Amino acid sequence: MIPLKSVEVELEVRDHVATVVSTLNYENKEDKPLEAVFVFPMPGDAAVCHFSATIGQTQIVAEVKEKQKAREEYDDALSSGQQAFLLEESDQSPDIFSLSVGSLPPGESASIRLEYVTELAVQADEGLRFCLPAVLNPRYHPQGSAGGSVQVTSVPTSLVPYSLSFSARVSSPRPVSKVESNCPLDPLEYLNTEQSQATVKLAAGHKFDRDVELLIYYKDAHQPTAVVEAGQTSAKSGTLMGDPVVMLSLYPEFPKAVMSSLASCGEFVFLLDRSGSMQRDRIKSARDTLLLLLKSLPMGCFFNIYSFGSSHEHIFPKSVEYNQETMEEALKKVGEMEANLGGTEILRPLKDIYSHACIPKQPRQLFVFTDGEVGNTKEVINLVKKNSGSHRCFSFGIGEGASSALINGLAKEGGGHAQFITGTDRMQPKVMQSLRFALQPAVMDISVKWDLPKEVSVTVLSPPITTLFQGQRSLIYAQLTGQSPEAAEGSVTVKYSLAGHPSQNKLHFSLKPAEDSGLTIHRLAARTLIRSLEMEEMERRGQPDEGVKKKVVELSVQSGVSSAFTAFIAVKKGNGETIQGPLVRRNVPTLMPMMAMCGGGASGGQMMGMTRSMSRSTPMCPGSFQRRSSNCSLDIEPQQPPRDPLLQLVSLQKASGCWELDPALAAAVGKTSEEENKEVWATILALIWLHGFKMDAQEEWELLAMKAVSWLRAQNAPCVTECVEAGNTLLGCKVQKDALGI
Incomplete structure (x- = not known):
């Protein structure tokens, strides 16, 4: 019998700060006293500031105490027959908490109230992101490290025995433009005529089978602000x-x-998670993203690609200069990458990267892609902090359950920017946004x-x-x-x-x-x-x-805020009888790890028995880059699988920024076969196609288009205006020369 019956969450957002109140309702339907243990994820930078329990008509407010003292007090209370509640942060990662509900008598109900506050991160599209983590991925512990001791039962989504209700209230000095979610919402309701206050609820019937993500948009969100808060009168x-x-x-x-001239130098190091949990759509999306990144790098920079699981690999022994030859070699190896390296040993490849001296006048930019399933989070973040003077670190959490403590910590200590890719999010726009940041002058x-x-x-x-x-x-x-x-x-x-x-x-x-x-x-x-x-x-x-x-x-x-060295403890004093023998322990189940159902997993380390959910990226549609009224196309290698037309076009771009034209298309459009004319014509044609048909994905191709424009300007070709006109006619577009930037 599972004692957790329901979870109720109330969110209050004031500008870009969120207060979250969660109520967990327990009931013991067995004929003996129970101890219920619930391990759950939390935003990594949240400040847990209130914990209380209500049994019948009695409310007990927990106190913050030194962790070992709190644990001893909890054990003493249980052994003497008293009811006690313990909330503590994991020693390995600040985004995992465990809640112990002790000595719940037969037929007794208990309601636990948990409150935390957190800052909302600003996304690339100016939305503020709130995430209520539902999924706790298995945390991989490297060999020789101390693994977690808490084991949690997992069940399929349809069998999760407790329900979730979720409501949010948003207020800001500026109007609330919209609120979006990866889960079905009831319509947004404004509370005033200025539209600066609004409420929204999760639609009924949500299974809590994924993280609940809210994106909140204000008008003029990027205005600097200052808020002064009065102190506590009793302090x-x-x-x-x-x-x-x-x-x-x-x-x-x-x-x-x-800002008009992005950097044309740098050492770009990409570190890709290839553990078993990155299977299927995740690894495919990562490969497509690396294609875009490599095509968008500036000539004259240096780069390398590392990948890791239980072991780690690199494409080059050390970073190499970016040119056509090195780009092609890297792309060939990226195309062969699979999620087949076992566990998630991220510390070793990081140490390998940092062991190489930085290249003079080439600022190091590290991009880390992972679903964030490590148990030594604090150790990894500390290593990045120690090396923060030599590089900037940009991190990407892939899928539900990615550790927010790890992803945010890498970026914060590495002086970079963090992004989360969940649900049907496309990875590419977010990664390219971070590349723009990396190309900004330091x-x-x-x-x-x-x-x-x-x-x-x-x-x-x-x-x-x-x-x-x-x-x-x-x-x-x-x-x-x-x-x-x-x-x-x-x-x-x-x-x-x-x-x-x-x-x-x-x-x-x-x-x-x-x-x-x-x-x-x-x-x-x-x-x-x-x-x-x-x-x-x-x-x-x-x-x-x-x-x-x-x-x-x-x-x-003093502040009532949790830490790695403290815990919340609440004891209901009473005339309880001393319990003979151990309490019956019930681990509250969460979602079945999808990797367990599809054969993935880790090797060479230890796994905590927690939960996982896989997200699916939007599938790529097959097709080819082609003109509307002709059957001619740019050459695509026959061994390549069908791809998104945009990615097909991108894959054909040279490191210098230009495209080459095959003879069949050159003849079809009546152009000469001179090499420079072929490249100028093909590059203009590609740019017109991007502007004419793919403006909705401009964030993905903008940097490689800028590189193409720079290459065109350097050619000083006399036929540019004629090529733009001919390209528009050929593709059925009306893209102006000025819009192309040439």
């Missing part, structure tokens, strides 16, 4: 919880002159200067900003100590050097605390500080720093 002045805290959201605007000498009234001092709680990208948000939390005058204002100025030119962005803000903001910002600030201290402790592995651990425990207890 001592001068402490984090007692003083006001400000949260700054900065969106740097770079000079247009600098921002140097970043500094933050505060200008506040003399009565107010500032303590910055966030780690120093080490990276800035055009249009991407940077968050800063700071504690404000001292009394500010009425209607006082402050400002913060971010200064930096971009492509050798000094630049700055300034934000003015009111020091008056926002009304009804609760302690959300304080808790997020505490979480930020806790995570920084935990990373500091990680760097001393082998030499534990008790001072840092003590600081984390004190801050966690």
